Amino acid sequence: MNGQAMTMKFMYGGVELPTGPADTNPQAVKEQLAAAFYPELANAEIRGPRVEGDAVVYEFVRAVGTKGVTT
Incomplete structure (x- = not known):
């Protein structure tokens, strides 16, 4: 283990x-x-963390929905 910060x-x-x-x-x-x-x-969702190489990655994903529609 090299102790390098991600x-x-x-x-x-x-x-x-x-x-x-x-x-x-x-x-x-x-x-x-x-x-x-x-x-x-x-209103985005936070996904992660996941490790990619020497980085910890978080992804913001927009909430998908229908605005103003009721059933």
Whole structure:
């Protein structure tokens, strides 16, 4: 075991999102990005973590639904 720290990546729609080096809480990252750049993330699901190489990856997945339709 080499003891090297793993990096964290946050993905949305196949794109790595910009985050700060201290961003380690996926819920906090989601809320910050929703407020500043991606309002659709407000209701997104957080999937992960999964390990890819030397990174821990979380993925934000938009909630899919029908707006305003009742049955």
